[in-house]
Structure formats: structure tokens, C-alpha cells
Amino acid sequence: MTSRETLIHDLGPVRFKSLTMSNFLSYRSATLDFSDLTALIGPNGSGKSNAISAMKLLRDIALHGLPVALSRRGGYDQLRHRSTGRPYEPGLRIEFTVAGGHPCFYELRLSSLKGKRYEVKEERGSVLVGSRELKFQHAKGVFSAEEVSTLPEPIERMDRTIHIPQGQSILSLQPSFGVSIVSAVLQSMQVLEINPTRAAELQDPSPVSEFEPDGSNIASIVENFDQHERAQLAQLLAAVVPGIARIEVRHLADKVTVVFVQNTGKANREFFAKQMSDGTLRVFGILVAILQSPRPTILLIEEPEVAIHLGALQTLVEILRGEVDDIQIVITTHSADIVDSVDLDDLRVVWVTDGVSQISKVAEHARGPIIDGLITPGALLRADALDPSL
Incomplete structure (x- = not known):
């Protein structure tokens, strides 16, 4: 195991509770509450992908640092929500639990400097591990950390103050x-972004244990599966x-x-991968991502229905639901068949009002007829009548 994998393993189960977006892309202020299997639904351009982008940004900041994560998205200015031409200062807050329920959070807020530059206005977080509450804060280049015992006695405090380079996040520095x-x-x-072409082509052997989101090292990941994992993969597919019947990995020269x-x-x-349909390769990629070791704590999949036969969508959702004890899953979808296969409480409606994206659960007046069996969520989606809770 890598140090990161060891740390996650030692923490115990991680479950994400919510993501709050402030002045981020199309969102002025909105909170996405996570369930075990969350489905974001809404018309094109409503902001579903922007919510996924927020999660991806947080991951990239932790992996590559804030400057790289922002540059990959066109710079800080491209992330800022605009209202009547005025840009606002973006912020993200994510809440999760560890070890069966200990509450934790991380929050990042950026502010503007002259010349379309930025600084970290505030970063803060708290992690509760056993009897230790680990708090930290970073504001305008100054970092401080504090450790507090949650036991009645003794109460121990540990303070550290460190100067952080301007424009850097503490996530990649880990002070x-x-x-x-x-x-x-x-x-x-x-975040899963399976590209069937990349998954189908002959690939370079990869020593990397983590699945590339586009599927470009899918053969090497499957090669690392043991016999039981390959059998499970074949059964699910x-x-x-x-x-x-089974799935094999074949070496051809140096590919x-x-x-x-x-x-x-x-x-x-x-049948070689290049002979399989795009839909089969997309399903295959989703299943490999779910079964990879170590598994991600949460897997985000945009429009899993693309190129997949309608009759297979319900089965795919059943497979996803069967894995949520070990991994949370978030999907964006336009598919009425998928919506009908997801629990009503797991649906999140995304819509736009005056250029601002919002997220909520299904409205109460729509829930009643659905619960009474008078209509399905998919039918309401087709009629553009699956209203949000305002």
C-alpha cells in the first residue's frame, strides 16, 4: 500500500455527506447532499457537470497543487461565478465522516488580486479521529494547526504556525x-470519463495501480486483478x-x-477490445473502476447511459446499487430508465434560474403521486415535470 492508501485504510470507512459551492461556475450558493447512490438530473446546461467539476477540482488540488489545478481549468478567473458581468470570489466546502460517523470537513475560499491573480483567502478544516480533533487553518499565507483531545481529561493543545507560499493550498503541502x-x-x-477509443487501443503496460479515468491503462489494471476479481468482473459484465464467459489480458509485442x-x-x-462496442467498453470501464484496488471512496460518473442499450440500464443501476456498501457513487443522467431505477430519495434535481444553478431533492407535490404509484419519476422527467423542492 502507498502511504495514502494506508492512511485511508486506517481511518475506516469514509462517507461523503455534502458539497457546498459558493460563487463557483454556474452556482451562486448551493449544497449537494450525497446518498449512497446519488443521481443528478436536469436539462443540458443546468449545472450537473459543474458540480462534478467541483469534486474533481478538490481532488486535483490535493494531487497536484492549487496552481496546477487552476491552470488546467483556464485559470482562477474561469472558476468565478458571474452575475450581470460581476465576478464573485469562489469557495468550496466538503463534509464527510470517517470511522463510522466521526464528522470532518474541509473548506477553501479564494480571493482576487490585481492582474487576474488570486490568493487563498481562507482554508480550514477539522478531522475527528478517535479522541483527537485535528483542526487547521490557512489564511493569506499563514498556516496554523491545533490538536484537541475530546476526552474530559487531559485536554492537550498543540499549536503550529507555518508560512505558506502565496497562491498555494495546504492540501498538497500537508503541513x-x-x-x-x-x-x-x-x-x-x-471522476470516471471512459473514452472507448482509449480503452480499445493497444496500450503501453502501466505500473500505475490507479485506474486512469479515461480507461487508457485498463488492460494493466485488469492484469493486476486476481482470479477471483476477474471472475467477479466477468460475472458482472x-x-x-x-x-x-471470462476476461483475459493479452500481450502483443510491447503492448x-x-x-x-x-x-x-x-x-x-x-474478441479483442477493439472489436467490442463503445457501450460494452463503457460498461466494462465502470465495472473495472468499481472493482479496482484500492477502491475509490466515491466514484463520479457522467451520463453512464451513453452508447449503452436501453435494456441494460436497469441492470447497470442494480450493479451500482449492489456496490454502495464499499463505495459511494454519483451519476449525472438524462435517462428516464435510470431515473426509474434509482430510489426517489437519491434523486437530485438541478435547474437554472436567472443564470444561477441550484440543486435540491424532488418536490413534495411530485413525491406523493410517485409514492402512490400513479406515475414514475422517469415519466415526470420525460414530461419535464420532475420539479425540485423550492
Whole structure:
């Protein structure tokens, strides 16, 4: 295990509770509450992808540092919410629990400097591990950390003050144990962006144990699966793509690829990844991401229905739901079939009012007919009548 994996393992189960976005992209102020399997629904341009982008940004800050994470998105100015032309200062707050319920949070707020530059206005967080509450704060280049015992006696306090370079986040610097925990948790998130072309092509062998979100090292990840994991992968894929008997990894010269062994009714035939449909490769990528070791704490998937046969969508959702004891999953979707397969309490409606995105659960007046069996959420979605709770 890497140090990050060890830290996550020692923490115990991590569950994300909520993400609050302030002046971030299309959001003025909104909170996304997470369930085990959360589905974001709403029209194109409503802000579903922007919520996923916020999670991805937090992960990239922890992995690569704030300057790199911002430059990959066109710079600080591109993240700022604008209202009638005026840009606001963005902020993100994520709340999660560890070890079966200990509350934790991390918050980042940025502010503007001349020349479209930025600084960290405030970073703060708190992690409760056992009897230790690890608090930290970073404001305008000055970092301080404090450790407090939650036991009645003794109460111990530890203060540290460190100067942080301008424009840097403490997540990548990890100046205290509390920050290291938050950084590890955020790095354990994964946004899945399967590109069937990248998954299908002959790939360079990869020593990296973490699944690349586009599927470009999928063969190497599967090669690291043990016999039981490969059998489980084949079984899950067969539920969506009938006839899959087993999955193999084949080396061709200095490249590697996945081979699918499929029962055609008369005999088993081998199909290389490049011979499989885009829909099959997308489902395959989702399943590999779920089964990879170590598993991400939360997996974010945009529009899993793309290129997948309608009849397979309910099965795919059932597979996702079956894995939520070990991993949280967030999806964005336009599919009425997926919406009908997700629990009503797990739906989050995203909509835009006067250019501002908002998120909420399904409105009470829509819940009643759904619960009474008079109509389905998917039917309301098709009629553009799946209203949010205002």
C-alpha cells in the first residue's frame, strides 16, 4: 500500500455527506447532499457537470497543487461565478465522516488580486479521529494547526504556525497530520470519463495501480486483478452483455490489451477490445473502476447511459446499487430508465434560474403521486415535470 492508501485504510470507512459551492461556475450558493447512490438530473446546461467539476477540482488540488489545478481549468478567473458581468470570489466546502460517523470537513475560499491573480483567502478544516480533533487553518499565507483531545481529561493543545507560499493550498503541502488526512480523502475520489477509443487501443503496460479515468491503462489494471476479481468482473459484465464467459489480458509485442471470451451459443469466441462496442467498453470501464484496488471512496460518473442499450440500464443501476456498501457513487443522467431505477430519495434535481444553478431533492407535490404509484419519476422527467423542492 502507498502511504495514502494506508492512511485511508486506517481511518475506516469514509462517507461523503455534502458539497457546498459558493460563487463557483454556474452556482451562486448551493449544497449537494450525497446518498449512497446519488443521481443528478436536469436539462443540458443546468449545472450537473459543474458540480462534478467541483469534486474533481478538490481532488486535483490535493494531487497536484492549487496552481496546477487552476491552470488546467483556464485559470482562477474561469472558476468565478458571474452575475450581470460581476465576478464573485469562489469557495468550496466538503463534509464527510470517517470511522463510522466521526464528522470532518474541509473548506477553501479564494480571493482576487490585481492582474487576474488570486490568493487563498481562507482554508480550514477539522478531522475527528478517535479522541483527537485535528483542526487547521490557512489564511493569506499563514498556516496554523491545533490538536484537541475530546476526552474530559487531559485536554492537550498543540499549536503550529507555518508560512505558506502565496497562491498555494495546504492540501498538497500537508503541513500537519490533519491536513494529510483530508488530502488523502480527497485524492481517494475519482471522476470516471471512459473514452472507448482509449480503452480499445493497444496500450503501453502501466505500473500505475490507479485506474486512469479515461480507461487508457485498463488492460494493466485488469492484469493486476486476481482470479477471483476477474471472475467477479466477468460475472458482472455478463449481466449486461450476455454470453461473457471470462476476461483475459493479452500481450502483443510491447503492448497489452483486453480479450473478451464470449459464448456465442455454439462455442466460445475471443474478441479483442477493439472489436467490442463503445457501450460494452463503457460498461466494462465502470465495472473495472468499481472493482479496482484500492477502491475509490466515491466514484463520479457522467451520463453512464451513453452508447449503452436501453435494456441494460436497469441492470447497470442494480450493479451500482449492489456496490454502495464499499463505495459511494454519483451519476449525472438524462435517462428516464435510470431515473426509474434509482430510489426517489437519491434523486437530485438541478435547474437554472436567472443564470444561477441550484440543486435540491424532488418536490413534495411530485413525491406523493410517485409514492402512490400513479406515475414514475422517469415519466415526470420525460414530461419535464420532475420539479425540485423550492
